[in-house]
Amino acid sequence: MFTLNAEASVTYRGAVQLGESIACDAFDETKPLRIVSHAHADHLIGLRQSLRGCEKVLMTNATKDLIDVLRGPLFLMSGFVETLDYGKAFQYGEERLTLFKADHILGAAQVLVENAEGKRIVYTGDFRIDDTPVLESDTLIIEATYGSPNCKRSFGVDVRNSLTSLVEEGLKHGTVYVFGYHGKIQEIMQILRLAGVSAPFVASEKVFHVSKACEKYNMRLGRLLLSDEGQARELLNTNSPCVAFYHMCNKGKVGLNSFQICVSGWEFDFPIRQTGDKEYVVALSDHSDFEGLMEYVRRSKPKHVITDSYRVGHAETFAHEIYKHFRISAIALPKKQQ
Numbered sequence: 001m002f003t004l005n006a007e008a009s010v011t012y013r014g015a016v017q018l019g020e021s022i023a024c025d026a027f028d029e030t031k032p033l034r035i036v037s038h039a040h041a042d043h044l045i046g047l048r049q050s051l052r053g054c055e056k057v058l059m060t061n062a063t064k065d066l067i068d069v070l071r072g073p074l075f076l077m078s079g080f081v082e083t084l085d086y087g088k089a090f091q092y093g094e095e096r097l098t099l100f101k102a103d104h105i106l107g108a109a110q111v112l113v114e115n116a117e118g119k120r121i122v123y124t125g126d127f128r129i130d131d132t133p134v135l136e137s138d139t140l141i142i143e144a145t146y147g148s149p150n151c152k153r154s155f156g157v158d159v160r161n162s163l164t165s166l167v168e169e170g171l172k173h174g175t176v177y178v179f180g181y182h183g184k185i186q187e188i189m190q191i192l193r194l195a196g197v198s199a200p201f202v203a204s205e206k207v208f209h210v211s212k213a214c215e216k217y218n219m220r221l222g223r224l225l226l227s228d229e230g231q232a233r234e235l236l237n238t239n240s241p242c243v244a245f246y247h248m249c250n251k252g253k254v255g256l257n258s259f260q261i262c263v264s265g266w267e268f269d270f271p272i273r274q275t276g277d278k279e280y281v282v283a284l285s286d287h288s289d290f291e292g293l294m295e296y297v298r299r300s301k302p303k304h305v306i307t308d309s310y311r312v313g314h315a316e317t318f319a320h321e322i323y324k325h326f327r328i329s330a331i332a333l334p335k336k337q338q
């Protein structure tokens, strides 16, 4: 089913190896270059070691700004970080690497490596097919979060409109708490502002600073208050109409008796599901569903595919489906340890 090739692999520590010199999204002592595809934690593995041990650590400017917020401004200064714009090639020995946009969170990139023989090795990182350019490849390494045929979203409605209506309904009763992950929270802020929601937004400290970084890159998030400052505290304490944004890890800690919305990609049957008296889950994802992943493979026209089984998802099933539908050799890596 798959002829292993030396051009690409995924290690047991989660490093996506591309060509001779490049490892993405985890530390790999055998590769001089480390790429950070985006600022989510499962793609920052061993970053401290990479900063110490790699010749260069490469990422987009926006990813750098987000890591500065999430890890503190001194963190990246302990190594040789170079920022690379989308579409700008970087030559290292006989290999050329280029980052391309991935529609996922601010700054997210796909990676193309072209070797001396002109072979194209592509790593998608995390992506949503909608606004992600599909790169043609010889060897493709692709994320597998929703790589099972059970992970299809076919609501037939625009989730953004459903989310806006739900928030507007909640605001009639007072504060609406929204829980999500970094990047997606800011996408929600933008959706609500574009839909004309003008209530004040309140954010916890990290969410606030990630939002400010997003505004540097032309996201328009409107008036935003820090949750522990006077005016915001007053709004929250009196359950007044405002939208309060918190990282998912604060669910169950704040806003307990208020209107609560959790935003999750792991919802496939309904755009909105009520989970409690005033609690809802909205199916807004920053990953492609199964159909989107398959579409990427089809249009990329690879000869070999590796599905990333290090990170959460359905890599084994996805590799199997790719072989079944396209007769392209496909394997999930790293292999399950016995």
Ligand SMILES: [Zn+2]
Pocket: 038, 040, 104, 126
């Ligand atoms: Zn991600």
